[in-house]
Amino acid sequence: MxxxxxxxxxxxxxxxxxxxxxxxxxxxxxxxxxxxxxxxxxxxxxxxxxxxxxxxxxxxxxxxxxxxxxxxxQMGESIQRIIKPQTLIVGLEMKIPFTAYYMSHALKPKLWQELEQRKAEIPYLRRTSKPQYVAAVLNRQQIYHYVAGMEVTTIRDMPERMVSLTLPTQEYAMYTHEGHSNREDTDQSYAYVLQQLKQRGLTPNPTRYCLELRASVHASLAQIYVPLTV
Missing domain, CATH: 1.10.10.10 (Winged helix-like DNA-binding domain superfamily/Winged helix DNA-binding domain)
Structure with missing residues (x-):
């Protein structure tokens, strides 16, 4: 067919x-x-x-x-255009072929579980009232790259088997996701909001990382940042 x-x-x-x-x-x-x-x-x-x-x-x-x-x-009111300063992240990563994307359902929880157990090893954590747990997500050249990490003020003295990301100052569309933290639920939130961005004449930048910030690993409330093409 x-x-x-x-x-x-x-x-x-x-x-x-x-x-x-x-x-x-x-x-x-x-x-x-x-x-x-x-x-x-x-x-x-x-x-x-x-x-x-x-x-x-x-x-x-x-x-x-x-x-x-x-x-x-509701979604229109929640979407904000903001400039987020340089973001430094330290955490655990997975890189898988985009064709095997749904392996992430099994791999993501393990990353976050290990990060939760090892977060005391991460130096220079960014102390703030805002969410500290950060997922950085990028789809590029058929590779799905996911980093489960935490924001830091300086990238130095890296813990074993952890990686770092330095994301430049970037304009984002920021909105609030309310629901389960699993990939399926978050994906649907992305799809709906991307549709709203299109209607507002905003273009996502596929070459930059999207960010998901939560106050805890399993928090149902997340701030999601979609990078915009200026």
């Missing part, structure tokens, strides 16, 4: 079901979880009003007109 025809069938099924999970649709259409998520992202960019529900039994639903308006107003 041609891809365009398959996406149209997925769209029809989404509107029929109203509520669903990626896994359910992937099984129904005999495709991988990754492929189905990509289809849903494409539908979102086409204007299909998908909304992610967090939690153990979370999934997706189609927003009605009133819900769409309320959600758009």
């Amino acid at each position: 041609p891809k365009t025809e398959r996406i149209l069938k997925v769209m029809q099924r989404v509107y029929e079901r109203q509520n669903f999970t990626v896994g359910e649709l992937a099984e129904e259409f005999s495709v991988s979880y990754r492929t189905m998520l990509r289809y849903l992202h494409e539908l979102s960019h086409l204007g299909v009003p998908l909304y992610a529900h967090e939690g153990k039994n979370g999934g997706y639903s189609i927003l009605n007109t009133r819900q769409q308006r309320a959600r758009t107003e």
Whole structure:
């Protein structure tokens, strides 16, 4: 079945079901979880009003007109254009082929667990009332690079097997993600907000790292920074 025809069938099924999970649709259409998520992202960019529900039994639903308006107003108000000064991060990394992206579901929690156990080894932590745990995410040249780390004031005396990132001063679109910290839920938040940025005429910069800042490893509230092309 041609891809365009398959996406149209997925769209029809989404509107029929109203509520669903990626896994359910992937099984129904005999495709991988990754492929189905990509289809849903494409539908979102086409204007299909998908909304992610967090939690153990979370999934997706189609927003009605009133819900769409309320959600758009809520997200629009939460998106801010800000200049973030140079950011220094020390932490643990994973680099995997983008085709194996969903291996991150298993690998990410292990990174954060090890970081939590070893955070006392990281010198020069940035002391602030804002979130200290930082995920830096970059997709480039078919490689998915993820760093689970913490902000520091100086990169020196690196702990064993940890890496550092020095991110330059950058203009970002910053918004608040409320929901589960898992990749699927966060991805849907990204997809929805990217759609809103497009409507506002803002262009993400794919060559720079996106950031996710949390007050704790499992916090349901995150500040997400999407770098903008100036």
